[in-house]
Amino acid sequence: MSTINRRNLLKTGAGVSAGMYFGAAHAQAAISLNMTSWGAPAEVDAFNQLIAKYKDVKPNVSIRLDIVPSGQYYQQLDTRLAGKQGPDLFRAQYQQIGRYAQSAAAIDVSKYLDAGFGDAFMPSVWQAVSYQGRIHALPHHTDTFALFYNADVLEKLGVEPPKSIDKSWSWAEFIRVAKLMKEKSGFNYPFAMAWQNANAYRWLMYLYQHGGTLLDASLKAPAINNKAGIESIAWTQSWFTEGLVPPNTSLKSTEPTQNLFATGKIGLLLNGDWQIPFIQDQAKFKWGVTYMPRDVAMASDLGGNALAISRDTKNAEAAADFLKFMVNEENMRAFVVKAQLLPVRKSMVEKGVSYDLRPSEMKVFLEQSKTVPEHLVSTVVLPTWGRFNAKLADELELAFTSGQAADATAANIEKHARAMLTT
Amino acid sequence: MAVVETLGRPAQSRPETPAAQRRWWVAARTKLTPYMFIAPNMALFSVFVFFPLLYAFYVSLREWSLIDTPRYVGLENYERLFSDPQFWQSLRNTLVYSFATVPTSLAIGLVLALALNRDLIARTFLRSLYFLPVVISSVATAVIAAWLFNDNYGVVNMLLRRVGLEPVAWLSSPRWALFSLVIATLWVRVGFCMVVYLAALQSISPTYYDAAEVDGATRFQQFRHITWPLLRPATFLLLILSVIYSFQVFDLIYVMTGGGPGFSTTMVVQYIYQAAFVSSEMGYASAMGVVLFLLILGFTLLQWSVNRRVEDVA
Numbered sequence: 088m089s090t091i092n093r094r095n096l097l098k099t100g101a102g103v104s105a106g107m108y109f110g111a112a113h114a115q116a117a118i119s120l121n122m123t124s125w126g127a128p129a130e131v132d133a134f135n136q137l138i139a140k141y142k143d144v145k146p147n148v149s150i151r152l153d154i155v156p157s158g159q160y161y162q163q164l165d166t167r168l169a170g171k172q173g174p175d176l177f178r179a180q181y182q183q184i185g186r187y188a189q190s191a192a193a194i195d196v197s198k199y200l201d202a203g204f205g206d207a208f209m210p211s212v213w214q215a216v217s218y219q220g221r222i223h224a225l226p227h228h229t230d231t232f233a234l235f236y237n238a239d240v241l242e243k244l245g246v247e248p249p250k251s252i253d254k255s256w257s258w259a260e261f262i263r264v265a266k267l268m269k270e271k272s273g274f275n276y277p278f279a280m281a282w283q284n285a286n287a288y289r290w291l292m293y294l295y296q297h298g299g300t301l302l303d304a305s306l307k308a309p310a311i312n313n314k315a316g317i318e319s320i321a322w323t324q325s326w327f328t329e330g331l332v333p334p335n336t337s338l339k340s341t342e343p344t345q346n347l348f349a350t351g352k353i354g355l356l357l358n359g360d361w362q363i364p365f366i367q368d369q370a371k372f373k374w375g376v377t378y379m380p381r382d383v384a385m386a387s388d389l390g391g392n393a394l395a396i397s398r399d400t401k402n403a404e405a406a407a408d409f410l411k412f413m414v415n416e417e418n419m420r421a422f423v424v425k426a427q428l429l430p431v432r433k434s435m436v437e438k439g440v441s442y443d444l445r446p447s448e449m450k451v452f453l454e455q456s457k458t459v460p461e462h463l464v465s466t467v468v469l470p471t472w473g474r475f476n477a478k479l480a481d482e483l484e485l486a487f488t489s490g491q492a493a494d495a496t497a498a499n500i501e502k503h504a505r506a507m508l509t510t
Numbered sequence: 511m512a513v514v515e516t517l518g519r520p521a522q523s524r525p526e527t528p529a530a531q532r533r534w535w536v537a538a539r540t541k542l543t544p545y546m547f548i549a550p551n552m553a554l555f556s557v558f559v560f561f562p563l564l565y566a567f568y569v570s571l572r573e574w575s576l577i578d579t580p581r582y583v584g585l586e587n588y589e590r591l592f593s594d595p596q597f598w599q600s601l602r603n604t605l606v607y608s609f610a611t612v613p614t615s616l617a618i619g620l621v622l623a624l625a626l627n628r629d630l631i632a633r634t635f636l637r638s639l640y641f642l643p644v645v646i647s648s649v650a651t652a653v654i655a656a657w658l659f660n661d662n663y664g665v666v667n668m669l670l671r672r673v674g675l676e677p678v679a680w681l682s683s684p685r686w687a688l689f690s691l692v693i694a695t696l697w698v699r700v701g702f703c704m705v706v707y708l709a710a711l712q713s714i715s716p717t718y719y720d721a722a723e724v725d726g727a728t729r730f731q732q733f734r735h736i737t738w739p740l741l742r743p744a745t746f747l748l749l750i751l752s753v754i755y756s757f758q759v760f761d762l763i764y765v766m767t768g769g770g771p772g773f774s775t776t777m778v779v780q781y782i783y784q785a786a787f788v789s790s791e792m793g794y795a796s797a798m799g800v801v802l803f804l805l806i807l808g809f810t811l812l813q814w815s816v817n818r819r820v821e822d823v824a
Contacts, residue, residue: 162787165576186790190578275662283768285788334682335661339770342662352662477789481596481773489684489772 118405120150123164124178125157126426129364133425137418141409148405150176158284161473168192173399175406178392179224181215182288185470188218193395195221199407211464212431216393218470225410228419228428229391231456232281232292233448234261234380235348235356235366238373240272248377252385252454258296258322261380265331268354278355279336279344280326281362287338287480288388288467292379294319295386295460301504302466309504312497321493324486337487338480348374359390360452363427363445376448378455385458389467391431429456471507478503563803570796576786580793587797597798599773600781603688607777608756610692611699616748618696619703620741626704627711637708641701648698652765655694656681659766684774687767691775694762699755703748710744711737746817750810757806778802 124134131154138150153174155163161183167173179187187193200222205213212226236248246264249255256264268277282289291301299315302308310316326332333353335342348356349369356362357379366374379387394413396406412418416432423430424442429452436457442449466472482499485491491499570587574580591597626637643651658665659680667677680690718736727735760779763769769776769784776784778798786795 165787165790169576186575187577190575192577333662334679334771337682337771339768339772340682341656341765341768342660347662350663474789474791477784484770485772488682488770489774491772 116147118148118402120148120175120400120402120406120409121153122150122176122178123153123155123160123167123174125155125160126178127361127364130361130426130428133422136425137413137422140418141412144412145405145408148409150409168397168399171399173397175397175400175402176409177395177397178227179395180392181212181226181389181464182467182472182476184216184224184393184395185218185468186473187395188221188223189470192398193223194398194400194403195223196225196396196407196410197222199404199411207432207434209431209433209436211389211459211461212391212393214461214464215389215468224393224395225414226431227392227394227414228423228426229389229431229456230359230361230428231387231390231452231459232289232357232359232379233387233452233455234377235358235362236375236377237348237351237354238375240268240354240372242373244268244271248375250377252378252458255378255385256380258380258382262331265355269331272354274352274354275330276333276353277331278326278357279332279347279353280323281344281356281358282338283336283340283342283344285476285480287476287483288472290323290479290483291463291467292386292388293323295463296380296382296384297322298383300462300466301500302508304462306465306469307508309501309508311504312494312501316497316500317493320483320486320496323483324493324496327487334488338484359388360429360449361427363448367444376445376451378451379458384460386460386463387455387458389459389464391428429453469507471510474510475503475507478506566796566799566803569792570800572793574792575790576792577790583793587794588801590794591797591801596773596776597778597781600776600778603773603775604757604759604777607688607692607695607759608753610688611695611756612749612752614692615696615699615703615752616745618700619748620707622700622704623707623711624737627708637704640704643698644701644705648761649765651698652694652762655690655697655762656766659690659694681767682771684771687771687775691763691766694766695756695759698762699752703752706744706748707741710741714740742817742820746813750813753809753813754806757802757809 122134122138124130126134131152134152138152141148141150161179164173164177164179173192177193179193184193188195205217205222208226209229212229216222216224216226234248238248241248241264244264244267246267265277268274280289294301294311294316297315297319299313299319300310301316303310327334327337333342333347336344336347344353344356345358345362345365346369347353348358349366351370351372363376379385394410396403396410400406413422414432416435419430419432420435420440422428423440427442427444427449429449430436430440436453439450439453469475479500482491482496482503486493486496569580571582571584572580573583573586622640626633626640630636657663661667661677661679661682664680666680670677678686680686714737718740719732722732722736758779759777760783763775763777763780764783767775769780779802782795782798782802785791785798
């Protein structure tokens with residue numbers, strides 16, 4: 088039986104004090120994390136607000152946000168990673184996650200997640216951040232395409248935009264409205280599509296609307312060089328050959344299509360929800376948003392981004408904690424409302440989100456986001472997608488601006504797709 | 511001893527007496543001084559130019575996406591390059607662009623220099639005006655040019671409409687896009703050519719012209735037999751610099767057309783950039799970089815030898 092004497096008491100007291108001291112020091116060890124992203128002003132504000140909020144929760148963790156222009160984003164990120172100077176955290180499109188996962192530039196975060204963590208997210212985006220059964224990023228938000236329209240012009244033409252997704256315009260109706268605008272409203276070009284700046288993958292939604300796919304069901308072979316593929320290319324090519332879209336809105340163009348719409352140069356714009364703040368601010372006419380046109384099927388584009396941890400971080404655990412904080416329901420809501428984007432948590436998609444700006448238009452986008460085909464998601468998240476995407480842009484550009492025939496374009500895309508699958 | 515060896519002389523043992531040692535050190539220091547002056551520049555040159563150049567050769571034999579581990583593929587990238595029609599088109603575009611811009615910018619620069627070498631009203635203002643695009647960031651110049659030539663709201667098309675002409679698809683038609691780029695390039699380059707020619711003109715002694723006038727030479731004869739031959743070093747310098755500029759053009763095209771429509775304005779450097787940073791094929795991009803390096807080197811050596819032959823004849 089031990090007795091408490093003065094010496095033992097002093098020893099115990101000193102031990103406890105030292106333990107408390109080192110424990111406190113450990114708990115408050117300052118951690119600096121560096122995160123890189125691109126973003127519209129509203130997105131940057133939303134990131135900064137949440138970083139400040141995280142500082143309240145974890146005062147010892149400082150997060151510095153580096154904003155890089157979107158045009159040079161991946162170039163700069165890859166160069167930093169090549170030089171072993173990658174940021175702790177980075178933002179990437181879902182289409183890029185496979186590439187970063189395959190090269191292990193985005194670390195596997197599975198061990199930081201509780202069992203069933205992914206069940207709360209939309210299956211399409213959870214699939215997008217998974218690579219060989221491991222999770223390499225956390226889905227942060229999505230966005231998708233719909234059709235912006237100049238309400239003043241449609242009203243004058245007596246055209247009523249579709250009010251529900253099942254009444255959305257068919258391809259033929261959409262082209263009829265566009266031609267009507269060109270003939271009766273004096274537009275040189277009635278509409279434009281935002282697929283510039285390495286966003287060629289957005290063309291795929293028209294392929295899926297027409298019943299086609301780029302790859303077969305097993306994702307092992309190309310499936311574009313057929314009637315559906317060639318007709319989809321020919322349809323989008325006809326926008327250019329029939330003078331329905333400005334010639335400088337092809338894939339390699341540097342023209343921002345939202346400027347054309349906001350300044351009244353075109354009457355219809357196929358673009359994403361993140362353009363709402365800009366158009367709200369710039370357009371001096373009444374405008375609205377309706378659903379994408381449809382053909383044999385309805386389809387829209389998988390937009391949005393995930394947050395990943397780079398292999399160069401020295402604080403993976405702290406970085407993972409911040410990622411989980413960013414994608415919890417409360418913070419995801421704060422981010423998407425502020426930045427005018429769409430959530431990726433099932434509960435939020437089902438219940439909806441109250442937006443301060445243009446809530447009814449955001450409802451259209453939210454509804455439209457449910458029409459992204461699963462097969463399209465599986466296709467664009469392949470690790471070699473980035474390389475193929477550049478080839479897809481080249482071939483479509485040649486079809487739209489340089490007279491390359493639709494069947495030759497489909498054959499060339501098929502060749503590139505085969506190369507993508509064998510790389 | 512090591513110092514003496516590096517200076518390319520036979521090895522000598524260090525002198526023994528203090529006086530001899532001092533003399534040896536003075537001689538060595540005199541030889542060393544220029545090397546010390548160029549050392550900082552050479553260090554920077556080595557880090558930022560020479561080493562990357564060698565590294566490009568190394569990468570050109572590999573497949574590398576920048577974020578994964580490079581894999582040796584031998585000459586595969588070079589083989590692919592020779593069968594890639596888009597590489598050949600970009601090379602063809604680069605040559606057409608160079609032929610369209612180099613002689614024109616030199617000619618316009620020379621005409622401007624001759625005009626602004628005279629007593630003109632607002633001469634300094636005009637010289638500054640022509641030189642302005644050279645000192646402005648080339649991206650800013652390209653953005654301004656893109657606005658001027660914009661199909662939808664550009665000033666050029668607005669002026670055409672004002673005078674009752676049809677607008678032209680300056681940047682979106684394969685027929686006109688290269689032409690628009692040539693115009694924008696001339697806008698940037700003539701100022702530089704003008705300044706170099708102005709400096710060269712001002713270094714020609716007026717006595718030559720006085721003598722020629724006494725001999726009854728016409729203005730054209732004076733230009734033909736005095737000005738033009740004495741401007742040859744400046745022309746040679748401008749030719750080399752302009753060809754290198756044209757072969758390496760990137761920012762102007764990146765901003766104005768992005769290489770499109772189609773591949774009609776894709777230049778070699780643009781294509782290299784696309785391979786490196788859009789398709790993440792660093793090996794292939796490096797192989798193209800090596801070929802471009804050899805082309806520019808060959809062209810410069812050719813110009814050098816032609817110029818030397820002309821000088822010798824003169």
